[in-house]
Amino acid sequence: MNNVSCALTIAGTDPSGGAGIQADLKTFQELQTYGMSVITSVVAQNTTGVTSVHHMPINMIEDQLEVIIKDMPIHALKTGMIANKQMMEIISKKIEKMDAPYVMDPVMVATSGDSLIDTEARSFLREYLLPQTALVTPNIPEAEFITGHSIETLEDMKDAAKHIVDHFNADAALIKGGHMKAEAVDFLYDGSAMHTFSAKRINTKNTHGTGCTYSAAITSYLAKGYSMVEAVQKSKDFVTAAISKSFELGYGNGPTNHWAIRER
Numbered sequence: 134m135n136n137v138s139c140a141l142t143i144a145g146t147d148p149s150g151g152a153g154i155q156a157d158l159k160t161f162q163e164l165q166t167y168g169m170s171v172i173t174s175v176v177a178q179n180t181t182g183v184t185s186v187h188h189m190p191i192n193m194i195e196d197q198l199e200v201i202i203k204d205m206p207i208h209a210l211k212t213g214m215i216a217n218k219q220m221m222e223i224i225s226k227k228i229e230k231m232d233a234p235y236v237m238d239p240v241m242v243a244t245s246g247d248s249l250i251d252t253e254a255r256s257f258l259r260e261y262l263l264p265q266t267a268l269v270t271p272n273i274p275e276a277e278f279i280t281g282h283s284i285e286t287l288e289d290m291k292d293a294a295k296h297i298v299d300h301f302n303a304d305a306a307l308i309k310g311g312h313m314k315a316e317a318v319d320f321l322y323d324g325s326a327m328h329t330f331s332a333k334r335i336n337t338k339n340t341h342g343t344g345c346t347y348s349a350a351i352t353s354y355l356a357k358g359y360s361m362v363e364a365v366q367k368s369k370d371f372v373t374a375a376i377s378k379s380f381e382l383g384y385g386n387g388p389t390n391h392w393a394i395r396e397r
């Protein structure tokens with residue numbers, strides 16, 4: 134009987150290696166979790182932006198999911214880029230068959246400003262996928278879209294986390310503060326308590342894939358059996374270290390460094 138923790142990512146690709154499936158699998162490996170992946174879209178992008186996108190046919194997404202469900206243990210899973218409603222419908226159906234905590238990274242716009250999801254899918258994500266989540270991890274713009282409220286202050290962030298849990302039935306919501314000017318502080322509401330995770334803001338442009346890395350780390354720790362609060366705290370430490378040791382690669386927002394913290 135293997136005692137390895139297995140994590141699944143359902144997301145798009147990033148050939149530059151900083152975000153998407155590539156960032157997720159690097160993070161799973163760094164955190165000693167067996168990583169598996171289902172590709173939703175092939176994205177031609179680098180640290181400066183997105184050139185083109187090819188969406189997988191729905192039957193290809195369904196078949197990738199089915200071959201994993203039939204054969205492999207899934208101890209936790211995450212979703213990243215899911216570009217349209219048809220993809221969300223089939224992914225939602227398959228997640229129902231997985232008895233595992235589901236972390237949603239509601240990827241909508243890349244750091245470069247390029248949109249990664251259509252408007253119909255944004256609404257479907259809110260109405261149908263959110264209630265299936267153990268945790269949703271929006272950044273400020275994504276949380277503003279989900280709640281329909283503007284977020285200017287730390288109190289607004291806390292209100293948004295509570296609103297998402299109370300009104301959209303996510304089990305927990307983690308509002309990430311990278312887009313705020315102050316410290317890098319995030320708020321987790323788990324249905325009963327508000328938890329704060331903060332770190333010094335690091336002066337860098339290398340934040341390509343931070344959200345992907347963060348949600349993949351949380352998925353790893355959940356797969357390993359940590360509680361939600363423990364998983365978020367350990368992942369916050371991981372992503373902060375990754376940003377602080379990020380590489381100067383590319384002419385745009387460079388990638389974070391996934392071997393910043395290695396648990397031995």
Ligand SMILES: Nc1ncnc2c1ncn2[C@@H]1O[C@H](COP(=O)(O)OP(=O)(O)O)[C@@H](O)[C@H]1O
Nearest residue numbers: 272309310311312317318333334335343344347
């Ligand atoms: N310059 C920074 N210094 C330290 N932490 C940061 C910085 N930018 C973002 N973070 C942290 O990285 C994580 C990702 O947040 P954010 O960048 O807001 O999400 P996304 O990458 O999805 O836009 C959060 O924990 C956030 O607080």
Ligand SMILES: Cc1ncc(COP(=O)(O)OP(=O)(O)O)c(N)n1
Nearest residue numbers: 145152153243244341342343344345
């Ligand atoms: C395929 C794919 N998924 C997600 C992203 C988002 O990455 P990035 O643009 O760096 O934004 P954060 O991870 O920091 O939220 C992407 N670009 N491509």
